[in-house]
Amino acid sequence: MNLLHLSHIKRTYNANSTHPVHALKDISFDVNAGEYIAIMGESGAGKSTLLNIIATLEKASAGEILLNGQDLSDLTADEAAKYRREHLGFIFQHFNLLDSLSNRDNIYLPLVLAQVPVAEMAKRVKPLAKALGINKIIDRFPTETSGGQQQRVAIARALIAQPDLLLADEPTGALDSNTSNEILDLFDTVNGNGQTIIMVTHSAAAASHAKRTLFIKDGRIYHELFRGDDSLKEYQEQISNTMMTLTNGGE
Numbered sequence: 001m002n003l004l005h006l007s008h009i010k011r012t013y014n015a016n017s018t019h020p021v022h023a024l025k026d027i028s029f030d031v032n033a034g035e036y037i038a039i040m041g042e043s044g045a046g047k048s049t050l051l052n053i054i055a056t057l058e059k060a061s062a063g064e065i066l067l068n069g070q071d072l073s074d075l076t077a078d079e080a081a082k083y084r085r086e087h088l089g090f091i092f093q094h095f096n097l098l099d100s101l102s103n104r105d106n107i108y109l110p111l112v113l114a115q116v117p118v119a120e121m122a123k124r125v126k127p128l129a130k131a132l133g134i135n136k137i138i139d140r141f142p143t144e145t146s147g148g149q150q151q152r153v154a155i156a157r158a159l160i161a162q163p164d165l166l167l168a169d170e171p172t173g174a175l176d177s178n179t180s181n182e183i184l185d186l187f188d189t190v191n192g193n194g195q196t197i198i199m200v201t202h203s204a205a206a207a208s209h210a211k212r213t214l215f216i217k218d219g220r221i222y223h224e225l226f227r228g229d230d231s232l233k234e235y236q237e238q239i240s241n242t243m244m245t246l247t248n249g250g251e
């Protein structure tokens with residue numbers, strides 16, 4: 001089932017100046033429900049711009065973007081905020097938890113904003129906390145928990161509203177390699193349960209967990225790779241080789 005449809009997306013910054021920046025020149029792709037997609041590319045290639053447009057945080061200058069058939073290009077700011085709360089989950093490099101709230105209250109936050117009853121929040125958090133291994137630290141504060149634990153809390157916060165699409169921006173960028181692997185294993189489990197994921201990353205190791213990797217270069221899709229039956233190691237090597245070719249300007 002088609003979940004996300006992007007067609008000829010363009011994004012130009014400073015369009016009316018003498019130096020417009022064509023961050024996205026022509027991006028088209030489709031995402032089916034249940035997919036796990038990594039987006040890679042060099043610094044400045046347009047990855048964050050693309051993620052921000054999918055997240056309804058920025059508007060495309062041209063092109064069509066539909067999620068579940070709904071046109072996202074003409075939402076007002078209020079409609080976009082509601083849309084994000086109801087349909088999207090976010091995971092960031094630096095976790096972005098609120099230090100003044102306990103981990104539990106951080107996880108509840110999207111539901112508080114959506115005015116979900118407390119009993120329903122408590123019911124939803126139980127299986128999530130168990131699956132993410134955060135039962136013991138759930139009533140601590142973020143500053144009392146490790147980076148890996150904070151990212152687990154952030155994953156719970158992203159998943160508790162049962163989003164159609166989970167957007168992750170460099171989710172392992174601030175973690176050591178062991179903790180990164182634990183988080184990536186959790187992403188595999190979450191995707192195995194049917195959650196659609198789009199992840200921007202600079203890490204070939206992280207991207208190798210995704211089933212498909214899109215490579216962006218100069219605002220266009222340069223290449224895509226499917227994991228198929230490859231092992232993590234084989235797929236990681238293919239991703240690294242593609243990144244090397246892309247960096248060296250190869251066609």
Ligand SMILES: Nc1ncnc2c1ncn2[C@@H]1O[C@H](COP(=O)(O)OP(=O)(O)OP(=O)(O)O)[C@@H](O)[C@H]1O
Pocket residue numbers: 013014021022023041042043044045046047048049050
């Ligand atoms: N608000 C803005 N105003 C002007 N130019 C911008 C703005 N945001 C991004 N750009 C430019 O658009 C291009 C794409 O930037 P973007 O942040 O999407 O790249 P990226 O692939 O995410 O890079 P990185 O990996 O370094 O985060 C770059 O040339 C960047 O300088």
